Amino acid sequence: MLVQERVLDKKSITQRIKQWGSEFKKQLALQSMVLPGIVFLIIFSYIPLYGLSIAFKNYSIVSTLSSADWIGLENFKIILNDQYFWDSVVNTLGISLLKLAFGFITPIILAVMIYEVKEGPFKRIVQTISYLPHFLSWIVLGGMLISWMSTSGMFNQILITLGVINEGKNILLDADKYWWIASLSDIWKEAGWGTILYLATMAGIDPTFYEAARIDGAGRIRQIWSITLPLIKPIITLNFILTISGLLGSNLDQTMVLMNSQNQPKAEVINSYVYRMGLQQGDFSYATAADLGVSIVSVILLILAHQLTKKLNDQSVL
Amino acid sequence: MKPLYSTTKKRLCSGKLFNAVIVVLLIVLSIIIIFPIWNVIVNSLSGAQASASGINIFWTSEFSLENYKAVFRDTSIWRAFIVSVLKTVLGVICHVFFCAMVAYGMSKKTLKGRKLYTTIGVITMFFSGGIIPTYLLIKSLGLLNSFWVYIFPALFSYYDMIILMNFFRQVPESLEESARIDGAGVWRTFLSVILPLSKPVLATIALFHGVYQWNDFMTTKLYITKEALYPLQMKLYEIIVQQQVTSMVNPTSVAITTTSKGIQLATIVVTTLPIIIIYPVLQKHFVTGMMLGSVKG
């Protein structure tokens, strides 16, 4: 593309480069801040990208990257014809959308609530507690959830006491409930951690804004609505874009712990399927091809979400 | 925030009901959240019998420190602790400074090549070459079995850069303007105006990266074979997985005094505690508004 342009309009291109160059020179200090980051990305993120060639090769555990045979799009064909893979796509989207619907606003609400509490020990304690579950690994948490959801576990006890049911049922064996279990337990674990970024942004809000609003007679809810939220909008937008682009991702650890033979039809997500079919079977090509496909779709989702929010916000957050 | 709340009694009074509702909600949420964590702590402090029978809910009838003794029996754990602290502290300082520097440059809309840089950066958030080529890269850079493998590859993250960049953009133009009039260059402005004003977001990124550095053991598993460079998480990972070896290979020696579950939980408490303590320390930066120090004071 570059070559073509050059042939067509050689002069103006050289001029433009010159102009660009001189402007670049003026910004030398700024550029000297940005370029190390770009060099870093090229070394640590771009050079290893040749590893994606595994997706187009017949690669095994004893292969080197150059020794494996090229097989073109064969791996992608296998994936696209795999009914189980498509089932896992449906489950991934189902769980992700539930997380988006309920999990996206939870940290925002929680952050606003914490922000509205008077400064003091209570606020600090609540804040600290809320982010603790983030540090529990899914191995431990999963073990707890399994026992709580068993026939005589905590959840069934509560339901029996409340008179909702007569006899305990194992909740985890009920495939239809799995999407809810996966999304709600994830929200519960990460909501507090998710408030940190919002709280940090809120801490940057100029207090005089609130003072002015109060003088104008605005109530607390009104203040939240017209001052707090608009000012954390860039971070909300950023999180939104990343959540949308991450729709095809899911929590591998969580799935591996909570999945059992009976909820598997609803619990198998792309990550866990690729992990089991790919890495546990020593089939690196399959895993790389699937990951590459997911990455491409994710970028498309990112671009769409970015365009959308840009239209709504008149500002780009990327 | 403090001055605001203390001087605006009216604002708080006007919403007494509002306050009460929030406080009650937060208390309920906190209880829901704290319960499983409490469960972990109680079971880690319990003897085998009580923890196996599942009767430890709020407190244990069989208080015992055996699990913790088992974790701390390995004396090399202290050296691992030092490695962990070193890599976390150094890693956080380098990472936060590096990301902030790039972010400041990127926050300027007039930056030449900004769109290209953005594309380069965003792509890295989605595509990675995978473990094998990365290993080969680390190897060719001579970082295998080197402490710096904890620092260099984790120096920069495009995601953290975006957060910082969006924060820097909210810094009022007027502040930078006045610095420039005082004759400060780009670097001076960045170091003496922007950075001090951005404590909340710097603290956030420090927390994110600190938690990453503290919890990460994949880097060790992949690139480090020297035990002297093992961080705490790797040590404790070994303790957990090697619990399995006993029952796998030598069933006769399964300990009766400690359950493997108990040790696992004690391990989790020991590894998590230091990093959890960091939060209250950083917390004050989240609640001190950035403008208070500059515009007002």
Add this chain to the structure above:
Amino acid sequence: MKQLKTRVTKVGIIWLCFTALMLVGCGQSNSSSKTGVLQPLDGRYEVNRNTPAWQLDSKEETTLTWYVNADWWNTDWGNDVVTKKIKQDLKLDVKFITGDDTKLNTYFAGEDLPDIITIFNSSSQVAQSANQWAYALSDLADQYDPYFYQTAKKDTLDWFQLSDGKTYGYPDFSNSQEDYDKGYIDAATAFVIRKDIYEALARPSMGTQEEFLSVLSAIKDKYSDIIPFGFNEMSNSVGSLGEDFQNFIGVPIVNEDSTWYDRNMDEDYLSWIKTFNNAYQQGLISDDSFSDDGTAYEEKIKTGQFATIMLGGTPQRSGALQIWMNSHPDSAYIAIDGPQSTKGHAPTLAQSGLSGWAVNYVTRDCKDPVKAIQLFTYLLSDEAGILTNFGVEGETYKFNEEGKIELLPEIRTLKETDNDRFKKEIRLGEFCLFGHDRYHRLGSESIPSTEQLKEWGRGKLKTQFIIENIEPDQGTAEARSLSAVNTNWVTTLVAMIRSQDDNTFKQLLKDYQTFREKNHWKAIVNIRNEKMNRNREKLDSTIEQ
């Protein structure tokens, strides 16, 4: 959008340039040392057929890197009684590295292998391609240490031959026909019942399906808070109700024409599954058994929550059984005959066969293959078998009057009271990469909780060499299909046991069969038959010699 597109193209060009650079750089790795040709000894010592070479070798210090493809492996060396002795005898320092398949692949991809590699799947691609990256054990032995043939088992070496007729890897726990015949091996499967319950019900028989159900019902009536029937965790596998139970009721492993037998479709077996289904419908099986993980299952054994258990892998559960026994000696679990074949088959319990468990290789990148083969010879010797299980005479054990090995009192106390220190400083019974079951016999000690279980299993073991390693090769379409079929079987089996009526039960089975047909089932069976033929050839040649 369009702008982004051109940017992407530009980035793409930049990336291609870098990739090209990298590939040029990587392509020039040297592979001169990897021909598999061994260097001559050059007078380091004179090989002697009747003396282990490690006793002749005077080389002062060697360090070898030993990669074990399992994260749980204890990487300590030279700090405990066992490895300290090995270190002294061989003048060898070992640096252990652990990891998973991905880590192993980084070594292959980097063309720089550790000196010794241990893997845990003798039919994996790594094992199958060993002739490309490992030294043949016979070459090493012939040139450096012919005494190897005296400590290694010929049956095992033959079994591990690759198509070029050479053997590259040597396994641990490789049990030969001889080991089985001599009764060196203990059964690892049992149907157990709590002794107090068994006595309270006047030692009922549970052999027929009617008896089985009526006893479980009686248990339910009498002990309301106990789960009548339990089995190994089934959250993601068939647990002990698959192969283990099939062996327990003696389902054949081959058809009459010696071809692969479809055990899951065995009438006898399925009628028992139907019985379990009836038990489930009557509330005699807890739903939690299908979602519990291994830890939760063991916690239930430790607290005696099951009345009867179909127990697979008894050695692995002996710790849990022992904990229950210690606190309730009168209610310990005991093995009884339990469910019986409806066709009169006797139990044919299985244990690890010739293929063993962990397989060890000397790689062509090995810095000192001389020392490596000495290490293999050493660790396969009877002396090393005693060392790894019982330690050093006088230091950790002595012989008692019956000529059996007995741990010294202080060592046993340490083992029972401070197991972690015992593991760290003594490490008996744990250094298993070349371990074999036959040495356990030499000891006088036993685990009380599983002693009766072993006794019950005596004489009920049968080898299954013919169906070892017969699955399709990794990475093939058949392997992928088989993985899907197996997953489907777990789901089907559990759903069948949990089904509410006969029609659902039958439909589930039918669906499973349809699923198999759609997933290369015929090809999978063909591969199994082919591989069984190959096994048969190997086994026949062994017998002839």
